[in-house]
Every structure is written in structure tokens, then in C-alpha cells.
Amino acid sequence: MAPVVGTARKLLQNALAGAGYPRHVLVACSGGPDSLALAAVAAYFARRGHVDGHPLTVGAVVVDHQLQEGSGEVAARTAEALQDLGLQPVEIRTVTVAGAGMGPEAAAREARHAALEAAAGGQGAQAVLLGHTLDDQAEQVLLGLARGSGTRSLAGMRPARPGAGNAVLLRPFLELRRADTEEICAVEELDPWHDPTNSDPSFARSRTRVEVLPHLEEKLGPGVAESLARTAAILQLDADYLEDVAESTYASLVVRDGRDLSLPEEELRALAPAIRFRVIAKAAADAGGQQPSYRRLLAAEALLRRQGSAGPVELPGGVAVYRLSLAQLEESKDAAAAGAPDGTGSVPREPARCGKLVFRPQKPPAK
Ligand SMILES: Nc1ncnc2c1ncn2[C@@H]1O[C@H](COP(=O)(O)OP(=O)(O)OP(=O)(O)O)[C@@H](O)[C@H]1O
Numbered sequence: 001m002a003p004v005v006g007t008a009r010k011l012l013q014n015a016l017a018g019a020g021y022p023r024h025v026l027v028a029c030s031g032g033p034d035s036l037a038l039a040a041v042a043a044y045f046a047r048r049g050h051v052d053g054h055p056l057t058v059g060a061v062v063v064d065h066q067l068q069e070g071s072g073e074v075a076a077r078t079a080e081a082l083q084d085l086g087l088q089p090v091e092i093r094t095v096t097v098a099g100a101g102m103g104p105e106a107a108a109r110e111a112r113h114a115a116l117e118a119a120a121g122g123q124g125a126q127a128v129l130l131g132h133t134l135d136d137q138a139e140q141v142l143l144g145l146a147r148g149s150g151t152r153s154l155a156g157m158r159p160a161r162p163g164a165g166n167a168v169l170l171r172p173f174l175e176l177r178r179a180d181t182e183e184i185c186a187v188e189e190l191d192p193w194h195d196p197t198n199s200d201p202s203f204a205r206s207r208t209r210v211e212v213l214p215h216l217e218e219k220l221g222p223g224v225a226e227s228l229a230r231t232a233a234i235l236q237l238d239a240d241y242l243e244d245v246a247e248s249t250y251a252s253l254v255v256r257d258g259r260d261l262s263l264p265e266e267e268l269r270a271l272a273p274a275i276r277f278r279v280i281a282k283a284a285a286d287a288g289g290q291q292p293s294y295r296r297l298l299a300a301e302a303l304l305r306r307q308g309s310a311g312p313v314e315l316p317g318g319v320a321v322y323r324l325s326l327a328q329l330e331e332s333k334d335a336a337a338a339g340a341p342d343g344t345g346s347v348p349r350e351p352a353r354c355g356k357l358v359f360r361p362q363k364p365p366a367k
Pocket residue numbers: 027028029030031032033034035036061062063064065112129130131132136195198
């Protein structure tokens with residue numbers, strides 16, 4: 001047995017063990033070398049009927065995005081190869097990529113994920129296996145750096161994450177090079193399909209794959225891809241920690257008033273900037289907006305400077321954020337007190353210890 005096949009089997013074994021030994025898994029296969037190699041390695045365990053003594057069956061799904069001429073034939077040929085490997089059941093899901101308001105790659109990914117989720121639900125699979133490799137991870141980090149992304153994006157793809165309905169998404173080959181998956185296909189006598197868009201220079205990802213990463217490896221020495229993937233693994237730890245702290249801080253600070261959300265400004269000021277930015281981003285998303293860019297977040301955060309503007313700052317997805325100062329809050333309470341129905345004029349003075357940032361959706365809620 002070629003050493004790379006042994007390594008790949010070990011990687012899949014570890015991934016399945018980490019996921020608590022799912023009984024039925026689904027290989028998401030495009031027909032390309034990465035996912036075809038993954039299917040071949042999964043088929044080895046399917047033939048044995050178990051992993052580490054835990055029963056296992058393996059099915060497969062091929063998504064036909066209908067974006068290229070002849071995509072139906074590629075899907076049919078791939079499904080046949082998967083059947084020959086002994087995977088059961090093998091299904092082809094044909095999707096229509098619409099994706100209003102997003103790029104063609106993102107739209108295809110969204111349609112594919114919906115199809116994978118439906119297939120996993122239909123087959124009762126507890127895990128979906130994806131063929132991403134270390135090269136994919138390195139390319140993602142490089143692209144993120146080039147775009148000026150933050151921790152979460154540079155943390156790249158996770159080896160395991162919830163995602164396809166009740167099934168977990170597993171990426172067992174994140175430590176394998178793309179050359180390794182090609183080798184596995186050769187050893188297994190599989191004839192993978194090479195997607196022409198993977199080398200189409202009009203896509204930044206293709207240029208990164210075909211030109212940028214090989215160039216870096218040539219100029220900086222081999223191991224650059226591994227280093228970039230290591231950056232992702234290190235940042236996954238940081239991103240998870242920061243996310244946890246931001247999530248619990250946000251939950252403890254947010255006050256809901258109808259569709260408005262508010263955060264107390266003194267508490268926001270006291271937070272470490274890394275957490276403050278994340279808490280503000282969470283409020284924006286929670287109020288129905290989208291993840292704001294760093295520039296928009298800076299503008300929202302600047303509202304906390306006492307002498308600065310009180311806003312509003314428009315955030316993407318139709319959320320406006322503005323600062324309500326203590327004086328304004330006192331004023332509105334006095335107005336309410338003057339008109340207090342019980343005539344006592346007594347309106348509780350708490351909790352207005354300080355001003356607040358208010359996040360207000362600009363659009364009516366979707367029906
Ligand atoms: N059409 C598809 N049908 C089913 N699964 C897919 C399809 N396209 C992609 N996937 C899954 O998503 C993974 C990553 O997709 P991507 O488009 O980045 O593939 P790739 O790098 O070309 O890999 P591959 O060599 O497997 O095609 C694939 O390895 C596969 O598991």
C-alpha cells in the first residue's frame with residue numbers, strides 16, 4: 001500500500017473518531033481529485049463495514065450546479081465511479097444557482113450546501129465528508145490576507161463543524177496536500193475530473209492556486225502552504241476564545257426594546273477593543289443587519305467618543321446605530337414624568353446610569 005493511502009486512512013479514521021463514530025456518512029463528491037480520493041478512502045472502511053469496530057456505511061452525493069456545459073455528464077460519470085467504489089446510496093442532486101445579491105461562487109456554494117443538507121437528511125447521515133485539502137486552506141488564508149481580513153476569516157476552514165442540518169461537516173483531508181489526493185486517485189486507478197474553473201484566471205482563487213502559492217513556494221521555499229495552514233490552526237484557537245468572550249459579554253449587556261437593541265456606553269468603553277468591536281458587530285447582526293466591515297465598525301465605535309458625533313451611522317443590511325447621551329435620556333424621562341398618568345411625576349431614575357448605543361432596524365421585519 002502506498003504510504004499516502006495509509007496516511008489518508010488514518011486521517012479519516014481520526015475524523016470519524018472525533019465525531020463520535022457516525023453510523024452513516026455521506027461523501028460530497030464533485031468528481032475532482034480531492035473528493036474522489038476521499039470517496040476511495042471512505043470506501044475502504046465501507047467495505048469492511050466498520051471503523052475501529054464501530055459500524056459504518058458510506059453514501060455519496062454529487063451536486064450538479066448546471067453552470068457548465070456537460071455538467072450532467074460529469075455528475076453521471078462521477079456517480080458511476082462512486083458506485084463502482086461500492087458506496088451506497090449514491091445520488092445526484094441537480095440545483096439551480098440563483099443567489100441574488102452575491103457573487104457566482106458564493107451562490108453556487110449556498111445552493112450546494114442546501115443540497116448537501118437535504119441529502120444528509122434524506123439518507124439519515126450523521127456526517128458529511130468534504131474533500132478540502134491543506135492547499136485549499138493555504139489559499140483561503142492567502143486570499144484573506146490580501147483582503148485585509150480579521151481573525152475569524154484567517155482562521156480558515158474548520159476540520160469539523162455543525163453545518164448540514166443535523167449532520168456535522170467533516171474535512172478529514174485538511175492536512176493532505178493536493179498532490180497527495182492526485183496520488184491516491186492514481187493508486188486507486190480513478191480518473192478524476194479537472195474542473196476548468198479551478199484554473200480560470202478570472203477568479204482570484206484560481207490565480208492564487210495556479211500562480212501565487214506556487215510562486216511563494218518557489219521563492220520562499222517549500223513549506224509555505226503548511227505554514228499558512230498552521231496560521232489558520234493557531235488563529236482558530238484565538239478566534240474561538242474571542243468569540244466565546246464576545247458572545248457572553250454581548251448577552252450580558254444587550255437590552256431589547258421592541259425591535260431596537262441597545263448597549264450601555266460606559267460598559268462598552270471599559271471593554272478591551274477586540275471584544276468591544278465584536279460586541280458591536282453582534283448587535284448589528286442581531287438587529288437584522290449584516291456583518292459590518294471593519295471601516296463601518298470603526299465608525300460605529302467612534303460614537304463612543306464623548307465629544308464626537310451622536311450618529312446615526314448606517315450599517316449594512318439596514319441598521320442605523322446612534323448614541324443616546326445621558327442628558328438626552330434624562331430629558332426624555334422628564335418629559336415622560338411630566339405626563340405621568342398617575343400624576344405623581346415619579347418615574348424610576350434607574351437604569352440610566354449612562355448613555356447607550358442604540359441599534360435600530362430601518363426596515364420593517366420580513367413577513
Ligand atoms: N458539485 C459538487 N458535488 C458534491 N460535492 C462537492 C461539489 N463541489 C464541491 N464539493 C465538495 O466541496 C469540497 C470543496 O469544493 P471545491 O470546489 O473547493 O473543490 P476542489 O478543491 O475542486 O476539490 P475536488 O477536487 O474535490 O473537486 C469538495 O472536495 C467536495 O467535497
